[in-house]
Amino acid sequence: MTTLGEVLAALEAAYPPATAESWDAVGLVCGDRSEPVSRVLFCVDPVESTVDEAVEVGAQLLVSHHPLLLRGVHGVPADAPKGRLVHRLIRAGAALYTAHTNADAANPGVSDALARAIGLEVTGPLDPAPARALDVLTTYVPVADAAKVLAALHDAGAGSTGDYREVAWSVDGTGQFRPVDGANPAIGVVGELERLPETRLELVLPRGRRADVVRALRAAHPYEEVAFNLNEIPELPADTGIGRIGVLPEPEPLSAFTRRVAAALPATAWGVRSAGDPDRVISTVAVCGGAGDSHLSAATRAGVDAYVTADLRHHPAREHLDAGGPALVDVAHWASEWPWCAQAADIVRAAFGGTVETLVSTRRTDPWTTGATSPEQEDR
Numbered sequence: 221m222t223t224l225g226e227v228l229a230a231l232e233a234a235y236p237p238a239t240a241e242s243w244d245a246v247g248l249v250c251g252d253r254s255e256p257v258s259r260v261l262f263c264v265d266p267v268e269s270t271v272d273e274a275v276e277v278g279a280q281l282l283v284s285h286h287p288l289l290l291r292g293v294h295g296v297p298a299d300a301p302k303g304r305l306v307h308r309l310i311r312a313g314a315a316l317y318t319a320h321t322n323a324d325a326a327n328p329g330v331s332d333a334l335a336r337a338i339g340l341e342v343t344g345p346l347d348p349a350p351a352r353a354l355d356v357l358t359t360y361v362p363v364a365d366a367a368k369v370l371a372a373l374h375d376a377g378a379g380s381t382g383d384y385r386e387v388a389w390s391v392d393g394t395g396q397f398r399p400v401d402g403a404n405p406a407i408g409v410v411g412e413l414e415r416l417p418e419t420r421l422e423l424v425l426p427r428g429r430r431a432d433v434v435r436a437l438r439a440a441h442p443y444e445e446v447a448f449n450l451n452e453i454p455e456l457p458a459d460t461g462i463g464r465i466g467v468l469p470e471p472e473p474l475s476a477f478t479r480r481v482a483a484a485l486p487a488t489a490w491g492v493r494s495a496g497d498p499d500r501v502i503s504t505v506a507v508c509g510g511a512g513d514s515h516l517s518a519a520t521r522a523g524v525d526a527y528v529t530a531d532l533r534h535h536p537a538r539e540h541l542d543a544g545g546p547a548l549v550d551v552a553h554w555a556s557e558w559p560w561c562a563q564a565a566d567i568v569r570a571a572f573g574g575t576v577e578t579l580v581s582t583r584r585t586d587p588w589t590t591g592a593t594s595p596e597q598e599d600r
Contacts, residue, residue: 221256221575222256222257222258222572222575222576223253223254223255223256223257224251224252224253224254224255224256224257224280224281224315225253225254226257226572227257227260227281227568227571227572227576228248228253228317230567230568230571230572231283231317231319231564231567231568234326234564234567235319235322235323235326235329235564236322236326237322238322239321239322239325239326239349239460240320240321240322240325241321244287244290244320244321244322245287245289245290245291245318245320246287246318246319246320246321246322247317247318248315248316248317249266249287249288249289249306249315249316249317249318250306250309250310250315250316251281251309251314251315251316251317252315255280255313255315256280257280257281257315257576258280258575258576258577259277259278259279259280259281259576259577259578259579260279260280260281260282260283260565260568260576260577260578260579261273261274261277261279261281261282261283261579261580261581262283262284262561262562262564262565262578262579262580262581263282263283263284263285263561263580263581263583263585264284264285264286264554264557264558264560264561264581264585265284265285265286265554265585266282266284266286266287266288266305266316266318267305267585268305269583269585270282270284270581270583270585271305271308271309273581273583274309274312274314275308275309275312275314277579279314279579280313280314280315281314281315281316281317282309282314282315282316282317283317283318283319283564284316284317284318285318285319285320285323285330285557285560285561286318286320287318287320288302288305288306288316288318289302319564323560323564324462324509324510325349325460325461325462326460327345327459327460328563329460329560329563330509330510330557330560330563331346331462331463331464331507331508331509332464332563333509333559333560333562333563334464334507334508334509334528334556334557334559334560335464335466335505335507336559337484337485337559338466338480338481338484338505338507338528339468339469339480339484340464340466340467340468340505340507341466341467341469342464342465342466343465343466343467344459344464344465345458345459345460345461345462345463345464345465346461346462346463346464346465346506346507346508346515346518346519346522347461347462347463347515347518348458348459348460348461349458349460349461349462350455350458351455351456351458352426352458353426353427353428353452353453353455354424354425354426354427354452354453355424355425355426355427355430355450355451355452355453356422356423356424356425356449356450356451356453357373357378357421357422357423357424357425357433357434357437357448357449357450358420358421358422358448358449358450358451359420359421359437359441359446359447359448359449360395360418360419360420360421360447360448361418361419361421361441361442362407362416362417362418362419362442363392363417363418363419365440365441365442366390366419366421368440369421369437369440369441370388370390370421370423371440372436372437372439372440373388373421373423373425373433373436373437373440374386374388374423375436376429376432376433376435376436376437377425377426377429377432377433378423378424378425378429378433379423379424379425380424380425380426381424387423387424388421388422388423389421389422389423390419390420390421390422391419391420392417392418392419392420393417393418393420394415394416394417394418395415395416395417395418396413396414396415396416397413397414398411398412398413398414399411399412399414403444403445404444405443405444406442406443406444407442407443424453427452430450434448434450462508462515463506463507463508463512463515463518463519463529464506464507464508465504465505465506465522465524466504466505466506466507467503467504467505468502468503468504468505471501471502471503472501472502473498473499473500473501473502474494474496474497474498474499474500474501474502474526474547474549475494475498475499477494477502477505477526477549478492478493478494478549481528481549481551485551485552485555485556485558485559486555486558486582486584487584488551488552488554488555488584488586488588488591489552489586489588489589489590489591490551490552490555490586490588490591491552491591492549492550492551493549493550494526494547494548494549494550495532495537495541495547495548495549495550496526496541496546496547496548497547500525500526500547501525502525502526502547503525504522504523504524504525504526505524505525505526505527505528506518506519506522506524506526506527506528506546507527507528507529508527508528508529508530508556509529509530509556509557509559509560510529510530510531510553510556510557511529511530511531511553512527512529512530512531512532513529513531513532513533513536513537515529516536516537516540516545519545519546520540520543520544520545520546523546524546525546525547526546526547526548526549527545527546527547527548527549528549528551528556529548529549529550529551529556530550530551530552530553530555530556530557531550531553532548532550537550552586552588553586554584554585554586555586561580561581562580565578565579565580566578
């Protein structure tokens, strides 16, 4: 039996909730982590249509990209639109879980799925997230006390790198010091030069844990005066962040690239439109699933030929093109994020094999339902 908690653990390993934006609302909306899960439905929007689908297919978990309760609420009464969905899910024994901006920033994440659908080879993030702020601590401990001091440093939060814990580097050598008047040495005699075997320890630590780690070092170290170096590691860009940059298999004109994008994504009334010279050759492309006009300047700095995103507005798009930015390809918001559903489903499938069935909703939850062109455009 696979539990809801186990499924969520797999999703949160891929899309860590701590990487979500501060304003976001991600995680478990309703459901019991101890309950069994055998079928999961993935969707972009937790709306009536996808909740209906979850109930119809007998899913015990609905995973959505967009939050149901993004803004604070004081209750979820069954006679309110969102409360009605929560009650419907609970009555059907189905949980609701959201992975939003944490899925946007992940590697791979929402924009990787969009890039893959278009046929891009991803080379890196469009707007990289800063790497964790890290320090390196170096200290010197009598050999006999090295294990005790190292354990105290680990307990205080040092020595954690990626999926590894209790990380450290050590080497033995000879230390020396001469206590002078006023000293109360734990080892040695005032006025005499002391030489003894010492272990040099080096550990990486999160900068936010600096004070705790130094405090633990001083408490565990046998010396009256503890010798240590604390250096900051430069903050380098991470491989996570918003958007992705990629390369097409072969260059093609913007007109053909626009058709490529339209063919790769589910059909919507909004369709796909592009801005720029239709004959402009497109080779390098930036993508951002969801609303991406706040990253127009990042696309320009990246020097790409085209930028694919959703919800572009008239004035920012016009100013971007007038400033010489890359061509723009504007798609429907829902369509740009829908490829992520299959990516998230693959994570659960890989983790639990045949014990958990994964389904991707194909119900179009884009709010726009009808599109039309003028007769003049149809004649062209």
